[in-house]
Amino acid sequence: MSDQALVFSSADALTDFGSALGAKLRPGDVITLTGGLGAGKTTLARGLLRGLGHEGDVPSPTFAILQGYEPPETRLPVGHVDLYRIEDTGDLGELGLDEWLEDGALAIEWPDRLAGRYDAIALALQIDILADGTRRLTARVPRVWESRWPVI
Numbered sequence: 458m459s460d461q462a463l464v465f466s467s468a469d470a471l472t473d474f475g476s477a478l479g480a481k482l483r484p485g486d487v488i489t490l491t492g493g494l495g496a497g498k499t500t501l502a503r504g505l506l507r508g509l510g511h512e513g514d515v516p517s518p519t520f521a522i523l524q525g526y527e528p529p530e531t532r533l534p535v536g537h538v539d540l541y542r543i544e545d546t547g548d549l550g551e552l553g554l555d556e557w558l559e560d561g562a563l564a565i566e567w568p569d570r571l572a573g574r575y576d577a578i579a580l581a582l583q584i585d586i587l588a589d590g591t592r593r594l595t596a597r598v599p600r601v602w603e604s605r606w607p608v609i
Contacts, residue, residue: 461607465592471497471584474594475504477608482509484533484560486601487575489568492584497592498566501584502537505564509535518566523552527561534561540570549574580606 465471478488478501488505490498503515509531518524518539527534536557543549549571557563565571568579581597598606 460595460597462593462595463607464587465497465594468497468500471500471592471594472504472507474608475501475506476508477504479505479508481605481608482533482535482562484562485558485578486562487558487579488562488564489571489575489579489581490564490566490584491568491582493586496584496586498584499539501582501594502564502566506531506535506537509533525557536561536563538563538565540565540567543567543570546570546572 463474465474482505490501492498499515499517506515506526509526511526511531513530515537516524518537519541522539522542524537525534526537534557536554538552538554554563565575568575568581578599578601580599580602583595585593585595587593596606
């Protein structure tokens with residue numbers, strides 16, 4: 458695994474990166490999105506879904522916890538997950554996350570609630586807001602992503 462950093466000057470640039478990422482997504486992929494409130498996790502996920510062909514709205518799944526997107530709206534099934542409200546890791550089993558990976562992928566916000574689940578395979582993206590308002594994205598790139606990285 459290697460770590461790499463990119464800087465994005467705007468929300469549009471972060472969305473475009475997400476779109477390029479979505480174009481490379483394969484069944485079985487897990488992307489984790491870490492960062493503070495307002496860092497751009499959902500913005501990146503919106504781009505990811507756009508890159509998979511989704512043209513509609515992409516609400517934050519904070520309250521729903523899991524929002525699914527499936528063909529024909531997307532090229533492959535994707536579960537967009539926001540674990541911010543999960544307090545007990547025992548509740549994760551009810552979400553059926555592994556089922557999404559059979560023929561689809563997962564984009565997971567607040568992955569610290571997973572207690573290490575998927576760490577070995579996840580493309581782990583950390584988004585930080587810099588003093589000038591730009592976003593620094595640090596990626597931990599697992600072996601399964603090495604031939605597809607960088608996406609832009």
